[in-house]
Amino acid sequence: MNKKLPFSVVRYVKTQPASNRSMAYLCLDENLVVVDSGGELEKCGIPSIENGVLASEQLPAIESLLPIDESAVVLVNTQIIEGSIIDLHLFADSVGQWVLIIDNTEAGLRLQSEQQDRLCNDIVEEQNTKKRRFK
Amino acid sequence: MLQKKVCMLGAFAVGKTSLVRRYVDSIFSEKYTTTIGVKIDKKVVSLGAQDISLLLWDVYGEDNHQKVLPAYLRGMAGYLLVVDPTRPNTYKSAVSLNKLVNDTLGPKPFVLVLNKSDLKEDWENETVDVQALKDEAVAVMETSAKTDSGVSEMFQSMASALLPKNSRGSIPDE
Known part of the structure; x- marks a missing residue:
């Protein structure tokens, strides 16, 4: 090789x-x-x-x-x-x-961690909006 | 053996990765883990006398910050368009992803997947008109990666749609 x-x-x-x-x-x-x-x-x-x-x-x-x-x-x-x-x-x-x-393992894992935090926040925000809508 | 590329498409956190994990590895985790880029798995589906090998491309979910790039669709034979009816906005992503496929590759067979059927009491009505999507789909299926309900049937339905017309038969029960 x-x-x-x-x-x-x-x-x-x-x-x-x-x-x-x-x-x-x-x-x-x-x-x-x-x-x-x-x-x-x-x-x-x-x-x-x-x-x-x-x-x-x-x-x-x-x-x-x-x-x-x-x-x-x-x-x-x-x-x-x-x-x-x-x-x-x-x-x-x-x-x-x-x-x-x-x-790209190192940068990919870093990106995954950042994206995970961001999307988890988005999900919480979506759930809060939904709760407010049903109040 | 016939081998076909199938993409999992949908908004973020609708359960695309969970459906693949359930089908390929028979596992489910409650913990949400985001997908970056694409994860590629292989699974052989038996349809009666015929086997078909599916290359499952679990593509990152669309969100407000990133759209799916057409390069990931290259060579795709069909797709599973996944929505989470507890989050009606995910229908909107499904409509736009379907348009992306049509604009990039032309029409391809797809199954519209309504995931998280274990949370059916929390399902809401669509916020966009998805009747056209339902009409275009080869099947509309309800699934739960958590309870394993409808998962293998969904992949079998996709595989069956990818067989040459003269070799399609009825889908056997597992």
Whole structure:
């Protein structure tokens, strides 16, 4: 498995906001078979990936998203494996279809905690409004 | 095996995650835990002689601060549109999410899910006209993730709507 990121991935990452998060990638051929993979798959919560096997068999979550034939698709805060939050970037270039996985567990958990507080407040507010209505 | 992406869509705290947890893991928790982004699970549904694998995309709920992004709908075959009738405003989110799907992908089969049937005495009337939504839905079902009422039937109804027309049969009892 390659630890070094290929040129297509490096070029794509340069278009994204600066990040020092763990990254991993899959490169797929026109039949959506994995031809290359690498980076920090384990740190991104992705089990080992085998070359020569359909990507969707190894990561069923991406089946409906491929192939990419237009601009990149980005799905932030995706949870495929319990305890791991990733951003999924899918794009294509002359080399193939790329699945770029960027770990976002730390920021995702922080966001979840903030969102939880906010929505719990919203629920309490809704309940109070309802009580006032029925008084 | 046939595999289809199904999204759980609805306002925040209507019980989307609880329905998935109940169906996939047979568990229910009273504690509300918000979903950020999307959680993806897989469940094989048996419909008579035919199995279908559902990729369940439990998408974050809409609230005043965030709307569902169309990217999450990509490749979706059908959806479960969940409302909490104890909070009639959640019908409004259902109407707008249904419009988002139609505008993004065109019409897709969906089940309109009236969740929290264990709290039926607290259900209120809709604040918006949802008759069109009810007419468009392949089914309107009452569920309770808490008591497990109607949950597997809801997923089976969705799965059945996703089968090719010539292989649809009656939905068996579990």
